Amino acid sequence: MVTRDVSEDLREREEAMATWRWWEEHYEEMLAQYPEKFVVIDKDREVIASFHCLRDLSDAMDAKGLVFGKDIDVEFITANLRLRP
Amino acid sequence: MISGYFSAHWGCPFVWTRLAIPGRPPQPVPFLIDTGSATSIVHAKDALTRLNLAMAAMEPAAWAPEETVRRLGVAGVARSRMIEASFEFTHEDGSLQALAETIELGALDSQQLPSLMGWDLLRHFRIELDQGTGTVTLGPR
Numbered sequence: 001m002v003t004r005d006v007s008e009d010l011r012e013r014e015e016a017m018a019t020w021r022w023w024e025e026h027y028e029e030m031l032a033q034y035p036e037k038f039v040v041i042d043k044d045r046e047v048i049a050s051f052h053c054l055r056d057l058s059d060a061m062d063a064k065g066l067v068f069g070k071d072i073d074v075e076f077i078t079a080n081l082r083l084r085p
Numbered sequence: 086m087i088s089g090y091f092s093a094h095w096g097c098p099f100v101w102t103r104l105a106i107p108g109r110p111p112q113p114v115p116f117l118i119d120t121g122s123a124t125s126i127v128h129a130k131d132a133l134t135r136l137n138l139a140m141a142a143m144e145p146a147a148w149a150p151e152e153t154v155r156r157l158g159v160a161g162v163a164r165s166r167m168i169e170a171s172f173e174f175t176h177e178d179g180s181l182q183a184l185a186e187t188i189e190l191g192a193l194d195s196q197q198l199p200s201l202m203g204w205d206l207l208r209h210f211r212i213e214l215d216q217g218t219g220t221v222t223l224g225p226r
Contacts, residue, residue, distance in 0.1 A: 006175050013101050013175065016113040020101075027094045038130070038196075054196040058133055058140050068134040069112065076130055076197050081095060 019045075023075045030077045038076050048072070086177050087210075089118065089221035098214050098221040100202065103173040106190075109136050111173055114200060118214070118221070122203030126156070126165060128191040131200045142166075143193040156189065165189035172206065174223070184209060 022045055023030070030039055030047075037050040038057050051057040057074065066072050089100030098118040104127070105111035114127065114135045132138040141147055145164045152167045168190050174182040186205050191198065210223035 006179050006181050009103060009173065009175050009181075010179075013103070013113045016115075017101055020115060024093045054129055054133060054193065055140055068137055074130065074134040078197060080197075 019073050023073075027077070030075075031079055034077050036078055036080075038074055040072050040074050042072055086225070087174050087223040088177060089223070091216050091219055091221060092117075095199070096216070098216075099199075100221060100223060102202075103175070104136070105171045105173075106136060106138075106168055109138070111171070112136055116202035117199045118207065118212070119201040119203050120207065120212075122201050124156075124189055124203045124205050125170075125186065125201060126189040126191055126195075126203070127168075127170075127200045128195040128198040129193050130196050130198075132190055138190075140193070143190065145192045154189065163195065164192050165195075166192075182209075 034047075034050045037052055038054060039047055040049040040051075040057065040061070042048050049057070049060060051060065061068070061072065068074065087100060089098055091097065092099050095117070099115050100118060101113050101115050103111040104114045112135050114131050116125065127136070129143045132143060133140065145153060145166070148166045154165055154167060156163045156165050166189065167187050170186055170188045172184045172186065174184070176182065184206060188205065209226065211226050213220055213222045213224065
């Protein structure tokens with residue numbers, strides 16, 4: 001164990017988890033509109049784009065100068081719960 | 086103790102940790118707790134959207150043979166790259182548990198999968214999972 005001020009870590013994690021909870025709460029409506037797609041939301045949690053492929057998503061966000069985690073958040077919306085590595 | 090949760094959609098336990106890889110600052114990443122996996126793996130979506138890795142980093146053709154592994158899963162064989170990683174687990178009491186492990190980075194074809202936390206990390210904790218009560222905790226051993 002180490003000790004340092006972790007308040008910023010906790011705030012950052014809480015913020016990320018709050019966004020994650022938002023995805024969970026809106027998953028069904030997202031699934032109806034964007035099945036099997038990567039959906040991009042902005043800081044106001046408005047959907048700004050969706051893509052079938054991560055490479056297309058990356059290219060489009062690069063072109064717009066948007067930064068993952070700072071400006072946008074992404075989730076893959078799927079009905080397939082049997083995804084396996 | 087570190088608290089996670091059962092995903093309402095996936096029905097699986099998840100926990101968040103801060104993860105750093107060489108050249109990148111630590112970022113919070115969600116991991117599915119995978120008690121059937123020996124090793125942890127960051128899949129492509131999290132590598133791009135949480136760690137801000139370039140897409141080229143997920144191309145097996147660009148990986149050195151000595152850092153490339155063929156990973157046997159229940160659905161077949163997948164390629165991944167071995168990377169050094171530093172994890173920071175923030176406990177509820179504010180203490181910080183740092184762990185360094187060699188984990189795997191999934192190739193681009195793993196883009197639809199959540200990242201997985203296997204026994205290389207889970208062995209450091211006493212795990213409590215109870216979907217009935219929604220309990221997901223990683224406690225000190």
